[in-house]
Amino acid sequence: MARLTDLPPAAAKRYAELECPQFKTTPWVKGAPLAERRVAIVSSAGLVVRGEKPFRGRDADYRVIPSETRPEQLMFSHISINLDRSGFQEDWNVVFPLDRLRELAAEGVIGSVAATHYSFMGATDPVQMEGYARVIASRLKGDGVDAVLLSPV
Amino acid sequence: MSALGHYLEEEGIPTVAISLIRAQTENTKPPRALWVPFELGRPLGPPSDPAFQKRVILAALRLLERERGPVIIEDFPDDDPRERPDPSWRAPLAKVDSSDGSTTALAAELDSEIARLESAYQRAVAERGRTIVGLSGLSIGKAGRYIADWLRGQTLPSPSAEMSAPLTLRFAVDDLKACYIEVALAGSGRPSSKQIGDWLWNDTALGAAIFALRKEHLTSEDERLKAIAGLFLVPGVRVPPID
Numbered sequence: 001m002a003r004l005t006d007l008p009p010a011a012a013k014r015y016a017e018l019e020c021p022q023f024k025t026t027p028w029v030k031g032a033p034l035a036e037r038r039v040a041i042v043s044s045a046g047l048v049v050r051g052e053k054p055f056r057g058r059d060a061d062y063r064v065i066p067s068e069t070r071p072e073q074l075m076f077s078h079i080s081i082n083l084d085r086s087g088f089q090e091d092w093n094v095v096f097p098l099d100r101l102r103e104l105a106a107e108g109v110i111g112s113v114a115a116t117h118y119s120f121m122g123a124t125d126p127v128q129m130e131g132y133a134r135v136i137a138s139r140l141k142g143d144g145v146d147a148v149l150l151s152p153v
Numbered sequence: 154m155s156a157l158g159h160y161l162e163e164e165g166i167p168t169v170a171i172s173l174i175r176a177q178t179e180n181t182k183p184p185r186a187l188w189v190p191f192e193l194g195r196p197l198g199p200p201s202d203p204a205f206q207k208r209v210i211l212a213a214l215r216l217l218e219r220e221r222g223p224v225i226i227e228d229f230p231d232d233d234p235r236e237r238p239d240p241s242w243r244a245p246l247a248k249v250d251s252s253d254g255s256t257t258a259l260a261a262e263l264d265s266e267i268a269r270l271e272s273a274y275q276r277a278v279a280e281r282g283r284t285i286v287g288l289s290g291l292s293i294g295k296a297g298r299y300i301a302d303w304l305r306g307q308t309l310p311s312p313s314a315e316m317s318a319p320l321t322l323r324f325a326v327d328d329l330k331a332c333y334i335e336v337a338l339a340g341s342g343r344p345s346s347k348q349i350g351d352w353l354w355n356d357t358a359l360g361a362a363i364f365a366l367r368k369e370h371l372t373s374e375d376e377r378l379k380a381i382a383g384l385f386l387v388p389g390v391r392v393p394p395i396d
């Protein structure tokens with residue numbers, strides 16, 4: 001369905017031609033085997049813990065999602081209405097696969113699950129997010145995270 | 154997502170992105186990405202299918218162990234089985250036939266429909282133990298009445314000091330859509346998102362009300378309201394071609 005050929009022509013054209021940031025460098029960081037990694041989720045689904053401020057407009061900042069967050073606490077405030085929400089409503093792992101990460105940690109496939117995860121609002125120009133992303137990097141390092149799963153929506 | 158991967162990796166943190174739009178990922182060139190052939194909104198694929206989701210997440214995380222890169226963009230091979238319709242699923246309400254097509258009649262139908270749906274929604278929340286309704290801060294009943302009053306042409310203030318009236322309208326619509334979807338998901342059927350959307354947009358008073366609000370305010374002199382009507386009420390795939 002997210003094949004461009006499956007989308008309405010106008011939407012396919014918009015997505016294909018969306019201006020993306022161009023980078024001069026290609027960073028690449030190696031790490032330990034997966035079984036020793038501490039993994040965090042960074043989502044761009046506009047996720048917000050109930051009671052926190054929902055994303056509005058094209059907010060570039062982020063929200064914090066503690067690992068002890070329960071499914072009933074997580075809200076979805078992405079600005080776009082052109083994406084499915086019913087999958088998330090049935091099962092939060094469709095967007096925020098925290099249960100799957102916990103299972104992988106219990107099975108020893110990954111080392112551990114981070115204490116904190118993060119969400120942005122993906123319709124925002126990513127260039128505006130850069131400063132916040134670098135702040136998150138510092139927080140992730142403080143948590144010992146050495147693997148990030150970037151989950152879009 | 155790919156740009157975030159770039160920034161985090163520059164700061165020394167290994168990343169892998171799930172990609173839903175391959176063309177964008179190819180343009181941004183993140184360190185590592187797994188493209189998945191799933192619909193927008195479902196990066197891990199089918200809901201309530203832990204085994205499938207685990208295959209997706211592992212396919213992504215295993216890219217972190219690759220010795221050679223950047224850039225890695227791999228494709229996940231399987232489609233989402235939940236994109237197929239479930240023939241056993243039944244819509245929770247029968248199709249609404251608007252009495253005379255006026256917005257006043259539609260507002261009354263919406264009030265009535267929400268009154269009928271509210272107990273089913275409460276049962277759905279109890280069954281699932283969660284809801285994503287709540288952006289507007291209004292109860293389902295109040296959100297319905299707020300939208301019905303807009304339909305009746307009343308100029309409404311925002312019930313919240315923190316939100317403008319147009320933003321409250323948008324969030325009230327979001328909340329009611331979420332409420333209807335949660336009712337549609339209750340029970341044993343496993344509908345595709347298209348089945349739910351077909352019901353919500355074609356067969357309910359809520360769908361008709363949202364279409365009517367969009368049409369009414371597309372020409373509003375209030376730029377914020379006009380933008381919300383045009384961009385944030387009806388998904389592009391459901392907008393009538395004559396618009």
